[in-house]
Amino acid sequence: MEPISTSKLFLEASAVFTGFSKTELKATGMLQSYHNTILKNTNKEDIDYFFIDLNQLLTDPKQDAKSIKHILTTQFMPISAYGSLAQNMIILWYTGNWGNDVISSASYIQGLMWDTIHAHPPGAKQPGYGSWSDLPLSVKQSTVKSSPNGK
Amino acid sequence: MENNNNNYDVVIVGSGIAGSIVAKLLTNAGKKVLMLEAGLAAGIAMDQEANYKNYQDYLSTFYNASAKVPNSPYPNIKDAPSIDVLDIKKTPSTEGYLVQMGPIAFASDCTRAPGGTTLHWLGTTLRMLPNDFKMKSKYGVAVDWPIKYEDMNRYYEMAENEIGVSGNVKDQNYPIEQKSVFNKDYVYPMKVIPISYLDKVMTDIIDKNSKIILNDKAYKLYCISTPQGRNSIPNYDYDINGVAWNPGTKKLDITRNRFKEGYNPVGSNWDPYTGQRCEGNASCVPICPVQAKYNALKTLRKCDMGNLSVKTQAVASKLLINETSNWINGVEYKTYIKGSSPEYETHTAKATIYVMAASAIENAKLLLASGAANSSDQVGRNLMDHMTVLRWGLAKEPLYPYRGPGSTTNIPTFRDGEFRKDHAAWILPLDNWGWAWPTFSPGSDVTTAVSEGIFGKELRDRIENRVTRQFFTHFECEQTPDPNNRVTINPEYKDNIGNYRPVIHYNATEYMLKAFEASGVVSEQFFDQCGIEDFTEYNPQDPDYVTYKGKGYSFAGAGHIVGTHRMGFNKQDSVVDSDMRTWDHENLFLVGCGNMPTLGTSNPTLTMSALTFKAAEAILKQLEQ
Ligand SMILES: Cc1cc2nc3c(=O)[nH]c(=O)nc-3n(C[C@H](O)[C@H](O)[C@H](O)COP(=O)(O)OP(=O)(O)OC[C@H]3O[C@@H](n4cnc5c(N)ncnc54)[C@H](O)[C@@H]3O)c2cc1C
Numbered sequence: 001m002e003p004i005s006t007s008k009l010f011l012e013a014s015a016v017f018t019g020f021s022k023t024e025l026k027a028t029g030m031l032q033s034y035h036n037t038i039l040k041n042t043n044k045e046d047i048d049y050f051f052i053d054l055n056q057l058l059t060d061p062k063q064d065a066k067s068i069k070h071i072l073t074t075q076f077m078p079i080s081a082y083g084s085l086a087q088n089m090i091i092l093w094y095t096g097n098w099g100n101d102v103i104s105s106a107s108y109i110q111g112l113m114w115d116t117i118h119a120h121p122p123g124a125k126q127p128g129y130g131s132w133s134d135l136p137l138s139v140k141q142s143t144v145k146s147s148p149n150g151k
Numbered sequence: 152m153e154n155n156n157n158n159y160d161v162v163i164v165g166s167g168i169a170g171s172i173v174a175k176l177l178t179n180a181g182k183k184v185l186m187l188e189a190g191l192a193a194g195i196a197m198d199q200e201a202n203y204k205n206y207q208d209y210l211s212t213f214y215n216a217s218a219k220v221p222n223s224p225y226p227n228i229k230d231a232p233s234i235d236v237l238d239i240k241k242t243p244s245t246e247g248y249l250v251q252m253g254p255i256a257f258a259s260d261c262t263r264a265p266g267g268t269t270l271h272w273l274g275t276t277l278r279m280l281p282n283d284f285k286m287k288s289k290y291g292v293a294v295d296w297p298i299k300y301e302d303m304n305r306y307y308e309m310a311e312n313e314i315g316v317s318g319n320v321k322d323q324n325y326p327i328e329q330k331s332v333f334n335k336d337y338v339y340p341m342k343v344i345p346i347s348y349l350d351k352v353m354t355d356i357i358d359k360n361s362k363i364i365l366n367d368k369a370y371k372l373y374c375i376s377t378p379q380g381r382n383s384i385p386n387y388d389y390d391i392n393g394v395a396w397n398p399g400t401k402k403l404d405i406t407r408n409r410f411k412e413g414y415n416p417v418g419s420n421w422d423p424y425t426g427q428r429c430e431g432n433a434s435c436v437p438i439c440p441v442q443a444k445y446n447a448l449k450t451l452r453k454c455d456m457g458n459l460s461v462k463t464q465a466v467a468s469k470l471l472i473n474e475t476s477n478w479i480n481g482v483e484y485k486t487y488i489k490g491s492s493p494e495y496e497t498h499t500a501k502a503t504i505y506v507m508a509a510s511a512i513e514n515a516k517l518l519l520a521s522g523a524a525n526s527s528d529q530v531g532r533n534l535m536d537h538m539t540v541l542r543w544g545l546a547k548e549p550l551y552p553y554r555g556p557g558s559t560t561n562i563p564t565f566r567d568g569e570f571r572k573d574h575a576a577w578i579l580p581l582d583n584w585g586w587a588w589p590t591f592s593p594g595s596d597v598t599t600a601v602s603e604g605i606f607g608k609e610l611r612d613r614i615e616n617r618v619t620r621q622f623f624t625h626f627e628c629e630q631t632p633d634p635n636n637r638v639t640i641n642p643e644y645k646d647n648i649g650n651y652r653p654v655i656h657y658n659a660t661e662y663m664l665k666a667f668e669a670s671g672v673v674s675e676q677f678f679d680q681c682g683i684e685d686f687t688e689y690n691p692q693d694p695d696y697v698t699y700k701g702k703g704y705s706f707a708g709a710g711h712i713v714g715t716h717r718m719g720f721n722k723q724d725s726v727v728d729s730d731m732r733t734w735d736h737e738n739l740f741l742v743g744c745g746n747m748p749t750l751g752t753s754n755p756t757l758t759m760s761a762l763t764f765k766a767a768e769a770i771l772k773q774l775e776q
């Protein structure tokens with residue numbers, strides 16, 4: 001087995017599994033910290049195979065979006081796959097937690113779930129006096145761009 | 152008088168809102184006060200830098216806590232433990248500070264730290280309603296207060312000034328006979344906190360709904376804005392400047408501005424320019440990062456510091472009673488060094504008058520441990536809370552919760568009415584924080600979806616779609632006094648430094664169970680009319696699961712710990728008189744929610760603070776006799 005650099009692939013994998021763009025993920029400033037978190041808490045063999053197999057899948061010209069999604073669902077998402085790395089990685093990005101533990105103040109504050117629901121982490125990134133009285137800014141902006149879920 | 156000579160006019164136990172109001176009024180009237188506070192010294196730092204640093208420590212502890220419960224930012228000290236909701240288990244249970252004998256668990260907590268429980272309160276500041284003070288004569292239930300609403304009015308105005316309430320008096324339309332409970336032309340110190348987007352959507356829907364039927368009677372649900380102790384825009388029609396002792400009339404005077412200058416919002420304790428307005432952190436419980444929300448340290452800072460001595464890490468353990476005069480001779484307290492080791496020193500604090508402000512359960516426990524104030528056998532009895540039935544569901548449209556203060560609107564329809572003869576009244580706040588309370592959302596939504604194998608864009612869409620539609624409300628049911636719901640002590644149960652742990656007996660009477668049942672009938676129609684899909688689930692494994700007529704309900708605590716040393720008409724029926732002086736000991740006053748004979752449907756702290764002004768007035772009068 002060839003040792004591979006997981007750090008570049010980690011960003012790629014994170015985008016695939018979270019549904020957030022690489023730019024959005026980088027903007028959290030958490031990339032390095034989360035990469036370290038998974039290295040520290042996941043069995044080395046699971047990590048290596050996870051990234052090798054994922055890399056192969058994503059670079060395989062024979063695959064299309066539909067088949068990739070199918071393989072991700074059946075081969076990567078089950079808790080039995082690669083020490084539950086995919087599930088743990090998603091929860092880490094969305095909540096800032098590894099299992100029940102909060103990684104850091106920053107990880108709590110950068111949890112993606114808050115952006116997802118057009119809110120902010122309680123106790124941080126406060127949007128200012130009276131902001132709660134109106135539609136969230138992110139929803140208003142998406143209305144302007146008339147995105148499908150704009151209200 | 153010498154400060155270092157044990158020569159104090161008054162010893163106050165506890166630096167929560169009750170203790171701090173007394174300390175502020177007394178020191179500003181020139182009285183020498185010693186305050187004993189069980190919490191850590193760091194929490195009381197008055198200089199900007201240390202104060203800021205300590206508060207940032209609280210905030211960072213909160214960020215890093217996996218269960219973000221009310222006490223999560225604050226240190227739980229072994230030598231002065233706090234009651235904590237994480238310790239609530241099926242009874243009997245000895246987990247945590249309380250010993251819970253059951254049959255069901257008391258479900259609320261409080262904080263032992265300088266500033267007390269207002270550090271993590273939500274800040275809702277509704278007044279009680281006139282009929283709440285006469286439940287016995289009006290509805291044949293519970294007891295009457297020895298004070299009428301009309302007597303409370305001026306003290307309510309003092310308390311609203313101290314806390315800094317934002318609200319709109321004109322919105323305050325209650326289901327009562329009186330047109331208004333406020334003095335003519337009265338306005339709150341600050342304008343109403345903007346109601347949430349969710350409130351607007353829901354109010355529109357609720358206004359259009361038809362009436363709800365409960366026990367063959369029709370009720371119209373309606374929404375009003377909720378007054379609250381957090382900073383908004385000053386109201387320039389507000390002319391109250393403060394409260395001052397008038398040695399001539401022996402009364403507290405409300406002092407007024409001659410010109411309409413409006414109220415000055417009180418900012419954070421480390422910087423007056425921080426927290427001038429609520430900034431929408433949506434974390435008021437357990438911690439407001441900018442201190443736009445009131446906490447008791449804001450009151451404590453307004454003491455005349457030359458007249459105030461504070462001893463922290465000083466846990467009161469016993470009152471000393473003079474056997475001939477029956478006067479209180481001193482407070483015995485234990486000082487710990489580290490907070491975690493069983494080492495301590497014992498001291499005695501002496502003064503002319505003693506004020507217990509350690510919150511309802513601790514006050515009662517200390518009285519029991521001292522054999523004090525209990526000739527009526529009422530000490531520790533009538534423990535109450537708002538027994539809170541949670542209801543949650545999904546709306547058809549996004550409501551965009553998780554933004555703004557915890558609650559900005561309430562449905563007051565069931566706060567008063569003839570039905571109180573049969574079952575408890577309740578207030579129904581609309582909550583702004585989705586299902587965070589009942590299901591630990593949105594984290595739990597993520598873990599559930601992921602465990603179902605959902606990922607990527609689909610996951611993002613699903614969380615957005617569901618969580619933005621979360622609607623949550625809770626029925627805060629007024630628990631009535633029952634002598635068997637009580638705090639006791641038992642030498643078998645002591646804490647790390649040999650102080651008694653409170654032993655609790657607690658149950659829900661049929662009057663409460665009927666209210667739970669009624670809450671189900673109301674919420675079913677309410678959700679249905681609003682097009683909200685009900686997701687409420689009560690699990691028999693919940694620590695506070697009860698059944699009534701074949702149906703199960705789980706209730707939670709509201710943090711409203713009330714009634715353990717009730718006020719009454721005479722020495723036989725109560726622990727304190729209407730000045731909150733104990734009937735048994737002329738120089739011992741009790742302050743805090745323990746005095747309240749009944750609870751009403753408002754969160755208790757505003758009423759308790761109003762009573763505390765009344766107590767301080769009586770203490771000053773007694774000192775100057
Ligand atoms: C989650 C939550 C939300 C709430 N929200 C609201 C709300 O929206 N509106 C409302 O009206 N109320 C609310 N409350 C209730 C409110 O917080 C309390 O009623 C109020 O803080 C009680 O004030 P207090 O001064 O009597 O007691 P506390 O604030 O509890 O202060 C007691 C003080 O005494 C000290 N002490 C305790 N024991 C000893 C001892 N043995 N020796 C020396 N010192 C001691 C403590 O350290 C503390 O400083 C809420 C409560 C909770 C838990």
Ligand code: SF4
Nearest residue numbers: 429430432433435439
């Ligand atoms: S919403 Fe935020 S800023 Fe406002 S009081 Fe609550 S925590 Fe403080």
